[in-house]
Amino acid sequence: MVAKYPILLISLIVLGDRISALTPLFNMTEYYKLPKLYKYDDFDRCLQEFDAKAVYCIIDTHIKPNTSAAIWPLIEKFSNDTKRSFRHDRIQRGLCMNLCEKIMEKYDYETQMKYYLKQFNETNEVTFDPNTFREALDWRIKYKRLANQCVNFELKRQFSIMGYSAVEYCVSNQEEDPLDYLDIVFLVLLGSIILAVILSSFFDYKMKKKHSSNMKSSDYYRTPLKKGLSQKLALFSLPRNWQILMTKRRTTLSKDLRFIQSARFLIMYLVIAGHCMLFNCIFPLLNPEYVEFNYRRMITMLIFNGITVIQTYFTISGFLLGVQFADYSERNKTFTVKDFFASILYRYVRLVPIYLFMILLDATWLIKLQDGPVWKRVAETERTFCRNNWWANLLFVNNYFTVDEPCLQQGWYLATDFQLFILGLLLLAFVRRFPKLLRPTIGLAVILSYVSPALVTYFHQLEGVVMIRPEALKYVLWYERSYRQMYIPTHTNYGSYLAGLIAGLTYHKLKRSEFNIRQHKPFLFLWYCVLPLAVMLLLSAYVFYEYDFEKPAVWIALYSALSKNLWGLIFGVLFVGLAFGVGWFLKRLLSNPVFRPLGKITYAVYLCHLFVIRATLGNIRQPIYVSDVRILVSTSSTLLLSYIMGLFLCLAIEIPFSNFQKQLFHKKPEVYYEENIDLSKNGVQNMAESNGTR
16 A cells, blocks of 8 residues: 555646646747857867967856847746756857957958947856966956957847947966866875885785685784784775775674665765766756756756755764764763763764765866866866865865865764754754753754754745756856755754764664664654655755745745755664665665675765766767756766775775774774674764764
8 A cells, every 4th residue: 555655646646747838838939049058179189280379268248138129038038047057148158269269360350349348247257266266367368359249240230239348267278277286296196096006905915824724814804903004004905995995794783774875875876966967057058958957856956956955964873873962971971071072073083084085086186077167167067176175074064165266175063963963963962961951952953953944044034945046057056045054064963963863862862772663653654755755855845946935035035945944854763764764675675785885985086076077078079969868977977986085995994994993993902894883892983973974
């Protein structure tokens, strides 16, 4: 009976989508009359054809309103629908300035100036800070007049309109990119890591030959070395770290929570899919109508509102912290201030090594991997931002600072999660110190988790969901208000973490009381409703994309608070049920051993997957034709390459530094390859390891 409900829900969704598709979204005959959003000259020919210095520039143009032009009402119609359409009064051109000069040389000065339009609105310039790109300010000044004339030469002759153009950046065939000290530092670091892996693996191999001739290789590498120099020399041993990655824990608790690894992997897949779609929309598009059409479909709200799935990682983090703190409290009489700061320090040190490596990689060698007309936008922005703003990442405050110039943009999650960990630990320490205040404290925290997003939504006049506007995609959401004020701050994400925290405490309490939740009918009914509720929650965003509501509005603020927190509640219930074996087939599927290593690598994959996307997709020469198949192929290839790179990062950096850290924190030797959801020992360490991506 239960199985019928998801099938019925899916059928209704598909039917609703088909009905909505019958309604004409826009007249394609009219649509094709619009100026192309993107139009690029041949990049390679421009830089190779001319004997003298050749320059290729990316130009952003803002079309001036002109009611006398026949095309203007159509441009205005689409440009005003900012929720579902690109700004068609903002276009981009890739121009070979040498060809541009040749065209303008045919006309006298007076004719040339007819194609020049000064900036007509002080707020119409939407482009990067020129300091983002090396020499961009010089290019902008040098080609200001010529860029305007060349773009308007096209617009005036074809559409009887004109616009103001600004040079975003230029590429020359005489550019040089010599190595600087940071480039060399990264090479030395990478070489040192590779050398350490080779020497450590060789040392461990020789130790195996010397001491374990009668032992299987896997058994030897699975056995921790005695504390001392040998243990430290084997830290980077590849076969030993491989066994750490593949080791299966056999405790009851590890068996209960094994689904966590599959949840990490599946959410990581959705994150990569969303980012591949995002980058395919960031690049110049041959068919922007594909994006605009999908913004008008109900079923694609599962994708555009799919950014909500990142809340699942917060719920996982809170869930693990709740379980681990409860377990720690059972075995220890006190949780001191020293334990509190030790947990924070331990977590910080665990996260930083691989994080720092990726920051340094993006700040140095990413820019050298590819070229092309949009490569500077893809890679040099990352280079500049990481060189200028690395401090915000390493202090884990980049969800509040440098948001419009982010280094490793996905690092906002790590900052938010780190801050939530501190808040969650404070909350748990407080209720442990004052157990009689448990219920009022948790109740107050729940109220605040709803009040915070509601107030932000109301006073900033935001929509009821985090809005991903097509135009904002061009700038990777850096300037999108809902992204900055609602999506990434800690104070608007606390609800999902708190839901996970409560779910973890609930699981631990029920487990200790031997309560059989599988025979509790109200909970089972709620559990089987959670996935349909999650789908309905994602689809509800369609209302806010389809209609404009007067703001501020109390009902929108209340809806925002509910939707922001409901996701964590849904998955908190789901995790408690799975931990107790509810959902027989689903539990078995999610507990499949294949997910164990895939889940463990998730942190490394999360940090490197945008590097892979940039390096593999960023060298395009012309506007791309985006389609479902292209996004699927991009997602699949990125997933594979990210896990290959993530495997290297995990084996060569994450695991060695994690083991070294454990040696520093503990005097007694231990089986330091145990899974981080094993709660049988190391309470402070386990609490520090409750990251959703780890």
